Amino acid sequence: MSRIAYVNGRYVPHREAAVHIEDRGYQFADGVYEVTAVRGGRLVDEERHLKRLDRSLGELKIAQPMSHAALKFVCREVVRRNGVRDGIVYLQVTRGVAPRDHSFPKDAAPSIVVTSRRTKGAPQKSVDEGIGVISLPDQRWARCDIKSISLLPNILGKQQAREAGAYEAWQIDRDGNVTEGTSTNAWIVTGRGELVTRRADSTILNGVTRLAILDIVARQGLTFVERPFSLAEAKEAREAFLTSTTSFVLPVVLIDGEPVGDGRPGELTRKLRAAYAGQIEQ
Ligand SMILES: Cc1ncc(COP(=O)(O)O)c(C=O)c1O
Numbered sequence: 001m002s003r004i005a006y007v008n009g010r011y012v013p014h015r016e017a018a019v020h021i022e023d024r025g026y027q028f029a030d031g032v033y034e035v036t037a038v039r040g041g042r043l044v045d046e047e048r049h050l051k052r053l054d055r056s057l058g059e060l061k062i063a064q065p066m067s068h069a070a071l072k073f074v075c076r077e078v079v080r081r082n083g084v085r086d087g088i089v090y091l092q093v094t095r096g097v098a099p100r101d102h103s104f105p106k107d108a109a110p111s112i113v114v115t116s117r118r119t120k121g122a123p124q125k126s127v128d129e130g131i132g133v134i135s136l137p138d139q140r141w142a143r144c145d146i147k148s149i150s151l152l153p154n155i156l157g158k159q160q161a162r163e164a165g166a167y168e169a170w171q172i173d174r175d176g177n178v179t180e181g182t183s184t185n186a187w188i189v190t191g192r193g194e195l196v197t198r199r200a201d202s203t204i205l206n207g208v209t210r211l212a213i214l215d216i217v218a219r220q221g222l223t224f225v226e227r228p229f230s231l232a233e234a235k236e237a238r239e240a241f242l243t244s245t246t247s248f249v250l251p252v253v254l255i256d257g258e259p260v261g262d263g264r265p266g267e268l269t270r271k272l273r274a275a276y277a278g279q280i281e282q
Contacts, residue, residue, distance in 0.1 A: 002014070003015075003082055003115075005114065005115045006112070006114040007111075008111055008113075011077070011081060014115065017115075019111055020097040022099060023096065028102070029149050030060075031092055031094030032053065032056035032057055032146065033093070033147055034053050035090055035245050036049045038084050038085070039086055039281060041084070043076070045208045045212060048211060049208055053071075055146075056147045056148070059145075061104070062094070062095050062110055063109070071091070074114050082115075084118050086119070087117050087118040088117060089114065090113075091112070091113070091114050092112070094111045096109050097111065121246065126167065126250055130251035130252060130254070130263075130265045131251070131252060131254075132167060132252070132253065132255070133256075134255075135169070135171075136157055136169050136170075137172055138172055138179045138203075139153040139157075140154070142202060144179070144180075144202060144204055144205055145200070145202045145204065147205055168252075172231050173203065175228070175230075177228035177229060178230070179203050180205065184247055185198075185243045186252075188229055188239065189238045189240070189268050190237055191238050193238070194225060195217060195225070196229050198227070198228055198229070207244060209243040209244050209249070210243050213243055213276060216279070238261045239266025240252035240255065240261075240266075241269040248277065248280075249272050251265030251266060251269045251270070
């Protein structure tokens with residue numbers, strides 16, 4: 001089945017899909033995106049993704065490209081046309097095409113691109129045995145709450161992690177606290193059994209998976225706290241894990257090469273992954 005992309009009102013063969021060279025996404029990374037998981041042909045947590053898309057667009061004063069109903073229709077259609085049952089939908093909206101000038105163009109219409117592809121998710125070995133992260137300074141801007149397509153520090157960090165044989169890089173702020181991974185949120189379980197993740201302020205992206213896990217935690221009556229935690233605290237933690245649309249919940253068993261807890265996936269991590277998997281497979 002050949003791949004199909006949606007570009008500004010048209011479904012086109014993926015290999016021919018293109019935007020203009022003066023699209024502000026291409027020129028300035030002046031745009032936002034969402035990645036939504038597809039399970040059994042269904043979009044996981046679609047409402048939360050749309051809500052976050054609205055917020056990102058609003059913060060950057062980019063016009064809504066279309067109604068939620070139309071967006072849902074297009075996403076479903078792209079999933080269907082690509083024959084995706086388990087995978088992702090990628091949706092990007094930029095400020096549109098205009099002669100290159102830093103200030104906002106007056107009459108540009110937002111550009112929208114939607115693609116979808118099958119993905120396998122994290123390898124089973126990573127789920128069973130856990131993964132390693134490295135730490136590095138958080139070099140990003142002050143509005144990490146916006147899901148902007150401007151991802152240079154994130155890709156440099158991820159590449160550094162890959163070159164170090166790690167799955168992810170945890171970014172560290174000036175106070176020595178973990179903000180988040182380059183494409184994932186960060187969590188620990190302290191020695192006292194306290195589940196901790198950073199509060200969703202402007203220093204992190206408020207992950208849709210993060211919110212889904214917080215819901216599960218609240219429903220199960222587990223105690224948790226949203227507060228900053230330091231790299232040192234993470235290294236001393238009983239358990240650590242990360243969350244994202246594509247990784248779900250993955251145990252972190254090594255930080256900078258040092259084992260977390262007994263160096264194996266933690267019990268709470270496993271329980272939360274199972275609960276989340278159960279929820280999205282429904
Ligand atoms: C910087 C960053 N943090 C966290 C996440 C996790 O967010 P979500 O659970 O919505 O995928 C992402 C996802 O791409 C991300 O880019």
